[in-house]
Amino acid sequence: MVDALDLPGLRVIQIHPATLASASEGGRVRRVEVEPTFIPTACPKCQSTRLYRHGLRRQSYADAPHFGEPTVLEVHRRRWRCRDCKTLFPDPLPEMDENRRATGRLIRFVQSRTLEHTFASIGRDVGISDVSVRHIFDDMVRDLERRYRFATPRWLGIDEVKIIGKYRCILTNVEKNTVYDLLDSRVMADLRTYFRQFPNRKDVELFSTDLWNNYATVAKEFFPDAIVVADRFHIQRMGTNGMEAARKAIRKGLTRKVRLQLKDERHVMLKHxxxxxxxxxxxxxxxxxxxxxxxxxWRCKERFFAIWEQTDRQSASEAMDAWIASVPPEMAVFFKEALSALATRRNHILNYFDHRITNAYTESINRLAKSINRMGRGYSLEVIRAKMLYDTNALKKGTMVERVATPVLDDDAGGLGVGYMTYTTARSVRSRVRYDTRLVCYGAHIPTLCDKLEAGAFEDQPAGIQLPNTCSSNCALQNGN
Ligand SMILES: [Zn+2]
Structure with missing residues (x-):
């Protein structure tokens, strides 16, 4: 008989035709009775070989679908007792995940699908609850977080993106153009909880942000030594907003035709x-x-933009003063957002002239904010976060090989510290300096993520899984009959 199971250490006793499972589980379930083939020869505690059988229990483990149908393995699991130390132990089942009461291959099968399908539809198709799917997903994310520890950015960016109808907080590595993390909310209490545990906070030298007050508070509380740089893009938008506010205010006294014409022509007014x-x-x-x-x-907006044409901090500061003085009283109401930003966050805005964010980064993050709308709506934020942060291609592009010179101390044991996915490939000692080549993981490369998003990789998948007769490649049942 060909063993249709193909799980090492287990042998099929009987395969039952698929039957309807209990009402609570729903759907059809195929039940397969199996027994372990391996007989323990020594006591796991005292290594004695004097063992005897001590009963048998039937235990159920969910397995990957067999021939497209949810399957449960009913294991006839013997128990053994040691004559010497009296320890009682069951047959070892190395292929099983005891916590999840499932085969390792079901776990891998579910994990391979959590990023593409909703938990409920996966649960239905493999015959486990969506809560179990969530547990398996959480285990996977924890494992990914252990495997890929992102280095703390020297230049931390904090930004807003709207995902599933809500503004979320996205943390980036400005220099490396990568996503460092994605947070569910930008509410102060949540930000505090997160940043309290932020690793190596002292490594953050620059903190770039829009003018959202909570982020300024985060900077002050958690990164007191970092230089806060107000993002130029967000502030310039205030000039554009002022122009728009003025247009909307004057349209009231106009005919519909003129109003619509002005609306059509507004891009001309907004353009530099x-x-x-x-x-x-x-x-x-x-x-x-x-x-x-x-x-x-229009002239107010243009002069506001001109502040950023200055090449150094001093002249920018003078241009700011000149702009504030030049805003006519009747225009102040439209440009109040910009005027207030210059008054309250002047220093942060001027820091931009000492620490310029590259256009490449600004373009990436704006592109991400736009294309992220393509993210499927059937997913939770945790899934979207995992999809983004641990996308294999984006991760690979966000990982750098770096050569660093380290002064050698007498008692230097060669440790590079934690916080990196680090290994040393070459090392030489020259005049008490050690050269290390290390692979540092900085997170998901933003342009690579955008490419994927724009190609539709993260769009909604159909609710149900199309389970073929043969299972996925990690399911070993393809040849079963
Ligand atoms: Zn023993």
Whole structure:
């Protein structure tokens, strides 16, 4: 008889046809009675070989689907007693996960699907509860977190992204262009809980953020020595917002036709003046002629943008003062967000001129914020987080080989400390300096993630799993009959 089970150490006694499981579990379940083939020869406690059989128990373990049907293995598990130390122990079942009451291959099968399907649909298709699927998923994430410890960023970015209808907090490594972590909420209490446990906080030298007050509080409480850099992109948007507020305010007295025309032409008003083409300049000229207050708002926005054209902190500071002084009283109401930011966060905004975030990073994070909307709606945030952080390709791209010179101390044992996925591949000692090549994991590479998102890799999957007659490649039942 060909053993359809193909699990080392277990032999099939009888295969029952699939029957309806209990009402609570739902669906059909195939039951297979099996017995261990390995007979223990020594007591696990005292190594004595004087053992005798002491009864038998039937224990059920969920297995990967057989021929597309949820399957339970009913193991005839013998118990043994040691004549010398009286220890009672059952047959060892190395292929089973005792905590989850499942075969190792079912665990792997479920894990391979948690990132693609909802917990409920996986549970239905393999005949276990969605709570069990969640436990298996949590185990997997814990294991991933152990295997891939991301190095604490020297330059930590904190940003907002809207995922499944809510603003979440995304932490990035600005220099390496990677995602460091994704948090469910940006509420202060949650941020405190998270940052209290943030590893190697002292390694963070720069902290870049938008103007959300909670993040400034996080910086102050947890990264007191880090330089806070207010993100240029978010502040410049305040200038754009001011322009829009002015347009919306004047449209009230206009006819519908003119209102719609202004709405169509708003991109011309919002665009950087220097980037307008001839047609754009023409439209802008007409708007300025017909609507003097829009012309005023437009000039406020342009002068605001000009602050970031300054090349150093000092001239930027002067440009800020000049801008504040130049805003006409009737425009202040539209630009109040920008005026208030310059008043309260001036230092953080000016820090940008000493620590410029590269365009590559800014473009990546904006692209991510846009393409993340393609993330499926059937998933929990934990799944989305795991998908993002532990995407194999993005992780690989976010991992760097670095060569570092370390001064050699007399008692240097060669340890590189924790916080890295580290190993040393080459080492030489020259004038008391050691050169190490190490592989450091910095998280998921943002452009790689964006490529995947835009290709639709994370979109909703159909609710049910299409289980073929042969199972997945990690299920050994393909040849069973
Ligand atoms: Zn013993």
């Amino acid at each position: 003046g220097s980037r307008l083409n001839d047609r754009g300049r023409e439209i802008l000229g007409a708007i300025h002629r017909d609507f003097p207050s829009l012309a005023l708002a």
